[in-house]
Amino acid sequence: xxxxxxxxxxxxxxxxxxxxxxxxxxxxxxxxxxxxxxxxxxxxxxxxxxxxxxxxxxxxxxxxxxxxxxxxxxxxxxxxxxxxxxxxxxxxxxxxxxxxxxxxxxxxxxxxxxxxxxxxxxxxxxxxxxxxxxxxxxxxxxxxxxxxxxxxxxxxxxxxxxxxxx
Amino acid sequence: xxxxxxxxxxxxxxxxxxxxxxxxxxxxxxxxxxxxxxxxxxxxxxxxxxxxxxxxxxxxxxxxxxxxxxxxxxxxxxxxxxxxxxxxxxxxxxxxxxxxxxxxxxxxxxxxxxxxxxxxxxxxxxxxxxxxxxxxxxxxxxxxxxxxxxxxxxxxxxxxxxxxxxxxxxxxxxxxxxxxxxxxxxxxxxxxxxxxxxxxxxxxxxxxxxxxxxxxxxxxxxxxxxxxxxxxxxxxxxxxxxxxxxxxxxxxxxxxxxxxxxxxxxxxxx
Ligand SMILES: [Zn+2]
Numbered sequence: 001x002x003x004x005x006x007x008x009x010x011x012x013x014x015x016x017x018x019x020x021x022x023x024x025x026x027x028x029x030x031x032x033x034x035x036x037x038x039x040x041x042x043x044x045x046x047x048x049x050x051x052x053x054x055x056x057x058x059x060x061x062x063x064x065x066x067x068x069x070x071x072x073x074x075x076x077x078x079x080x081x082x083x084x085x086x087x088x089x090x091x092x093x094x095x096x097x098x099x100x101x102x103x104x105x106x107x108x109x110x111x112x113x114x115x116x117x118x119x120x121x122x123x124x125x126x127x128x129x130x131x132x133x134x135x136x137x138x139x140x141x142x143x144x145x146x147x148x149x150x151x152x153x154x155x156x157x158x159x160x161x162x163x164x165x166x
Numbered sequence: 167x168x169x170x171x172x173x174x175x176x177x178x179x180x181x182x183x184x185x186x187x188x189x190x191x192x193x194x195x196x197x198x199x200x201x202x203x204x205x206x207x208x209x210x211x212x213x214x215x216x217x218x219x220x221x222x223x224x225x226x227x228x229x230x231x232x233x234x235x236x237x238x239x240x241x242x243x244x245x246x247x248x249x250x251x252x253x254x255x256x257x258x259x260x261x262x263x264x265x266x267x268x269x270x271x272x273x274x275x276x277x278x279x280x281x282x283x284x285x286x287x288x289x290x291x292x293x294x295x296x297x298x299x300x301x302x303x304x305x306x307x308x309x310x311x312x313x314x315x316x317x318x319x320x321x322x323x324x325x326x327x328x329x330x331x332x333x334x335x336x337x338x339x340x341x342x343x344x345x346x347x348x349x350x351x352x353x354x355x356x357x358x359x360x361x362x363x364x365x366x367x368x369x370x371x372x373x374x375x376x377x378x379x380x381x382x383x384x385x386x387x388x389x390x391x392x393x394x395x396x397x398x399x400x401x402x403x404x405x406x407x408x409x410x411x412x413x414x415x416x417x418x419x420x421x422x423x424x425x426x427x428x429x430x431x432x433x434x435x436x
Contacts, residue, residue, distance in 0.1 A: 053222060054225035054313065055221045055222045055228070057221075085311070086308040088315060135211065136211040136215055139214065140214070146211075164314075
């Protein structure tokens, strides 16, 4: 996100820091890199959001939460939230703060690198061990996988790596 | 393929709409058949995995219906639920039931058939999506980039099942072979672009169906060789061509079931 911000745009971004993923309350949509653009014309705020997964059922909920949060700003008259597909959301958009937030929730952040055969590796978010196995690449939500730590014997989840190189 | 970008101007619109309906109806029926497996997959982890794939695929269909809505074809939900079989453009393969019986009573679904259908369909989808990344109509090219990323995991999943079951016991091999024969009978229209094909390809929306089919054969050749099997024949002319609205009765019953709740209250917010 590169843009020259006026003061209301800054306020909107601050408020969006408080809009969390409905399923992971320790990370905001800013931390996840879902906010592509915020523009203000008069009292009208236009927000462009990148969906993580196309079939994600939380999208409508996120949209409503954004509207509610931004409408609470005094100068704002109208909020428009639009989902766009370009550029595609990728897991390297998650910020350092977002990665910490995921870990705090017990979810391993997505690995930054994949091996040439497409396999990838994460460490246990609880004990940091590398001694983990993949249980199910598909987890309880579209963006998560289920793994098992053989060191501390805990099952855990990891955010899937998502890249346009796939 | 032309490098030039096109808009949905009147002279291009019919071809764009036709292709979008093919893609939308394919993924919609594919995910409906997948969702009927919910609670019935061989084990709990598979239930999570295949319903996640169905959910993704429903999301893909929703994106195509959304593009159609933006072109003025009507509300996306209505396009998905309310069109009768003779207005649908999905291929024959995705409308076939999962097996005998119904999930409400005594389903005798065939997992071998599910694995083969899903794997063959997903490889075909991946090949189309790769081509659509260069689509001359930008909104579709952008959706293709997004779908492609998610497809990576689907492909990995179904390939694993396919190779493992065909490298397993004699019974597994026999049942998989039976499923392969059954799927191939319906494979004739998977790559077909129907009567609008010439126009669709001419406008640079997607590459020629024979080029795409050959890519599927080349890719599958490698997989089949790795498990010492020969690649099955693909019917040269399909018995029914779904792209031209030719369907089996299975599609009628699928639509009746999947639209039942939607029809109760078409204005409800979900
Ligand atoms: Zn651990």
